[in-house]
Amino acid sequence: MNDITAIPDGYKRDAKGHLIPDSMIKPIDHTRDKLVAELVDKARAVSDTIATFKTSVFEDVAAFVQLSGEEYGVKRGGKKGNVTLHSFDGAIKISVASADNITFDERLQAAKALIDECIDEWSRESRPEIKVLVQGAFQADKEGNLNTGRILALRRLEISDPRWQRAMTAIAESVQVVGSKQYIRFYERVGDTDKYVPISLDIATA
Known part of the structure; x- marks a missing residue:
C-alpha cells in the first residue's frame, strides 16, 4: 500500500x-x-x-x-416548531421549519402482503389504476429507499375492504420517526405583489 x-x-x-x-x-x-x-x-x-x-x-x-x-x-x-418571521414592511421573511425523518419497520411488509391480496382480487375486476398506484407507492429509488410520502398517501384512499383497512392500520403503526431536521429559508417579495421568491444560498442554483 x-x-x-x-x-x-x-x-x-x-x-x-x-x-x-x-x-x-x-x-x-x-x-x-x-x-x-x-x-x-x-x-x-x-x-x-x-x-x-x-x-x-x-x-x-x-x-x-x-x-x-x-x-x-x-x-x-x-422541540421547536415551525415559524415564519416577516420584516415590518413585509418585503422580506425568514421561514424556519422542522421535518421528521420517517422510516417504516417490519409491519410495512405485512401491509404490503395485505394490499397485494386486494390487488390480486381487484385486478380480475378491471381496476388497473389502483394496481399502478400501489406499485408506484412501494417502488424504491436507486439507493433502495422507499418514498414515505407515496406510501402514507395510500391511507387517503376511500377503500372499505377489511384487508385494505388492516393494511392501512399496519402502515400507520409501522411508522418510525428516526430523527428530525431543521430547514431555514429566506424570501423577498416581488414588487408590490403577494408573491415571494427564495433567496438562494445554493451555489448550483444561484
Whole structure:
C-alpha cells in the first residue's frame, strides 16, 4: 500500500497513487491542479461560513421566539416548531421549519402482503389504476429507499375492504420517526405583489 503522506520534493502523486516527477507533468496539468486546489480551498471556506451562519440564524430565531413568548409569560422548551418571521414592511421573511425523518419497520411488509391480496382480487375486476398506484407507492429509488410520502398517501384512499383497512392500520403503526431536521429559508417579495421568491444560498442554483 502506498504511503499517501510521503511525497518527495519534485514529485506529485497521480490518481492511481503513483509518484510522477514534476518534469514529466505537462504545464497545463500543473496549472489545472493548482486551479482546482485553490478553488476547492475557497469552497471549503465558503462551506464553513455557511455552516456558521446557519447555526447563528437558528440560535437568533430561537432567541427571538423565546423573547416574544416571554411577553405573554410563556417559556418555550423542548422541540421547536415551525415559524415564519416577516420584516415590518413585509418585503422580506425568514421561514424556519422542522421535518421528521420517517422510516417504516417490519409491519410495512405485512401491509404490503395485505394490499397485494386486494390487488390480486381487484385486478380480475378491471381496476388497473389502483394496481399502478400501489406499485408506484412501494417502488424504491436507486439507493433502495422507499418514498414515505407515496406510501402514507395510500391511507387517503376511500377503500372499505377489511384487508385494505388492516393494511392501512399496519402502515400507520409501522411508522418510525428516526430523527428530525431543521430547514431555514429566506424570501423577498416581488414588487408590490403577494408573491415571494427564495433567496438562494445554493451555489448550483444561484
